Amino acid sequence: xxxxxxxxxxxxxxxxxxxxxxxxxxxxxxxxxxxxxxxxxxxxxxxxxxxxxxxxxxxxxxxxxxxxxxxxxxxxxxxxxxxxxxxxxxxxxxxxxxxxxxxxxxxxxxxxxxxxxxxxxxxxxxxxxxxxxxxxxxxxxxxxxxxxxxxxxxxxxxxxxxxxxxxxxxxxxxxxxxxxxxxxxxxxxxxxxxxxxxxxxxxxxxxxxxxxxxxxxxxxxxxxxxxxxxxxxxxxxxxxxxxxxxxxxxxxxxxxxxxxxxxxxx
Amino acid sequence: xxxxxxxxxxxxxxxxxxxxxxxxxxxxxxxxxxxxxxxxxxxxxxxxxxxxxxxxxxxxxxxxxxxxxxxxxxxxxxxxxxxxxxxxxxxxxxxxxxxxxxxxxxxxxxxxxxxxxxxxxxxxxxxxxxxxxxxxxxxxxxxxxxxxxxxxxxxxxxxxxxxxxxxxxxxxxxxxxxxxxxxxxxxxxxxxxxxxxxxxxxxxxxxxxxxxxxxxxxxxxxxxxxxxxxxxxxxxxxxxxxxxxxxxxxxxxxxxxxxxxxxxxxxxxxxxx
Numbered sequence: 334x335x336x337x338x339x340x341x342x343x344x345x346x347x348x349x350x351x352x353x354x355x356x357x358x359x360x361x362x363x364x365x366x367x368x369x370x371x372x373x374x375x376x377x378x379x380x381x382x383x384x385x386x387x388x389x390x391x392x393x394x395x396x397x398x399x400x401x402x403x404x405x406x407x408x409x410x411x412x413x414x415x416x417x418x419x420x421x422x423x424x425x426x427x428x429x430x431x432x433x434x435x436x437x438x439x440x441x442x443x444x445x446x447x448x449x450x451x452x453x454x455x456x457x458x459x460x461x462x463x464x465x466x467x468x469x470x471x472x473x474x475x476x477x478x479x480x481x482x483x484x485x486x487x488x489x490x491x492x493x494x495x496x497x498x499x500x501x502x503x504x505x506x507x508x509x510x511x512x513x514x515x516x517x518x519x520x521x522x523x524x525x526x527x528x529x530x531x532x533x534x535x536x537x538x539x540x541x542x543x544x545x546x547x548x549x550x551x552x553x554x555x556x557x558x559x560x561x562x563x564x565x566x567x568x569x570x571x572x573x574x575x576x577x578x579x580x581x582x583x584x585x586x587x588x589x590x591x592x593x594x595x596x597x598x599x
Numbered sequence: 600x601x602x603x604x605x606x607x608x609x610x611x612x613x614x615x616x617x618x619x620x621x622x623x624x625x626x627x628x629x630x631x632x633x634x635x636x637x638x639x640x641x642x643x644x645x646x647x648x649x650x651x652x653x654x655x656x657x658x659x660x661x662x663x664x665x666x667x668x669x670x671x672x673x674x675x676x677x678x679x680x681x682x683x684x685x686x687x688x689x690x691x692x693x694x695x696x697x698x699x700x701x702x703x704x705x706x707x708x709x710x711x712x713x714x715x716x717x718x719x720x721x722x723x724x725x726x727x728x729x730x731x732x733x734x735x736x737x738x739x740x741x742x743x744x745x746x747x748x749x750x751x752x753x754x755x756x757x758x759x760x761x762x763x764x765x766x767x768x769x770x771x772x773x774x775x776x777x778x779x780x781x782x783x784x785x786x787x788x789x790x791x792x793x794x795x796x797x798x799x800x801x802x803x804x805x806x807x808x809x810x811x812x813x814x815x816x817x818x819x820x821x822x823x824x825x826x827x828x829x830x831x832x833x834x835x836x837x838x839x840x841x842x843x844x845x846x847x848x849x850x851x852x853x854x855x856x857x858x859x860x861x862x863x864x865x866x867x868x869x870x871x872x
Binding site (some may be wrong): 396421424433434447448477478496 | 774790
């Protein structure tokens with residue numbers, strides 16, 4: 334999180350897109366229209382947040398990018414290839430962690446590699462590396478029910494990192510943990526970004542969280558979800574976390590986004 | 600008479616111990632105390648006696664050891680275990696297999712679910728004369744009796760277990776490119792296993808009912824023969840010993856099954872205990 338970062342990743346349109354959505358729509362059961370003709374490009378190496386009121390289809394959008402849901406219309410491209418299902422270049426972090434309760438932390442983190450048929454020794458070595466990376470060393474043999482909510486999500490994050498995907502899709506990853514853990518998590522996420530150089534697509538309903546962690550924020554309108562605005566917070570991230578949270582620019586951006594979203598809430 | 604004997608004895612049976620929680624020593628003492636209390640009450644009731652056909656606990660225990668010593672108990676169990684094990688094995692394999700497939704596939708569910716729901720609701724003991732009519736009085740009829748008792752509960756539990764698997768875990772497995780087979784073997788079955796095993800335990804219990812019913816209703820063999828014979832010649836202590844032994848045996852089997860489940864599928868429970 335410190336001064337490692339000289340250049341803030343290129344804003345908005347700059348940088349080649351690694352994920353592209355073209356006219357993506359989603360209608361559930363022929364009745365509920367969740368998304369309508371969404372066109373979006375996600376620049377490589379950036380952390381882009383999908384932000385919007387609950388029920389705006391942001392999680393649906395993320396699951397479509399993940400290949401877990403099929404769009405009713407439109408196409409998704411990742412690294413130029415059309416998405417037809419889950420792929421090795423994408424990894425998902427779940428809101429409810431989705432850890433196997435009968436498996437140890439080690440096996441949970443290695444699970445993506447286990448599914449790919451990686452040999453046991455190799456996948457456990459990788460898993461140990463990422464367990465250390467997210468600060469869970471010493472908990473390799475614990476079971477999920479022995480961990481706190483925040484620690485469980487670290488396991489979920491380590492599992493996603495372990496498969497070495499280019500794009501990390503995070504579905505409200507911090508919404509099920511308490512506020513203190515959440516802040517620590519946000520700071521850790523920024524540090525991990527430095528280390529891993531991946532593209533992150535992040536779904537949240539917290540404006541502060543979005544402004545704090547994102548290079549780009551995509552505001553979605555209320556159902557049916559459409560892109561209503563793209564905000565690029567120009568925040569100097571080489572400052573200390575506390576300073577950023579007090580930075581007038583940070584506060585202004587939060588306010589600006591709130592004004593944009595307010596109409597959907599009332 | 601069988602009824603009155605079965606009920607109190609059913610309560611003695613050590614409850615199929617759920618993996619003893621921390622402080623298990625104290626729990627164990629309470630359980631032993633409860634067993635001792637029951638046996639004591641039985642002894643007193645038998646000594647009064649509340650009924651000339653109700654033997655005290657000590658006589659029953661003595662009769663039990665005498666029957667073990669003269670080999671009649673062993674022979675009876677050997678003969679009863681045959682249809683029981685066959686029937687339970689068939690019900691377990693077929694039931695879990697069918698239940699899992701029903702949980703995974705709608706078409707199989709529509710095809711098979713109504714049959715088992717009706718079977719579960721029906722008093723299947725009424726079918727036993729019918730089985731005798733078709734399959735005679737041999738082993739087949741007894742195995743079938745065990746199966747019709749055990750199969751529905753095993754199938755329906757497995758099916759509901761699979762239906763209620765955490766969808767988030769399935770999505771997780773798919774998102775990491777798990778194949779359909781991997782999703783089933785690495786997520787669906789382990790996640791469903793507690794409910795599947797609950798069904799198996801109920802199925803084994805129902806299987807015990809099935810085999811005793813068959814031995815009492817079709818032809819007296821094994822345990823059924825011992826009960827019928829000792830009742831006929833008014834050896835009530837022997838009769839009670841037989842009944843109590845089959846109840847204990849059934850309870851112990853169920854307890855072991857639970858241990859097996861925890862050991863094989865749920866290591867985290869073992870760690871927690």
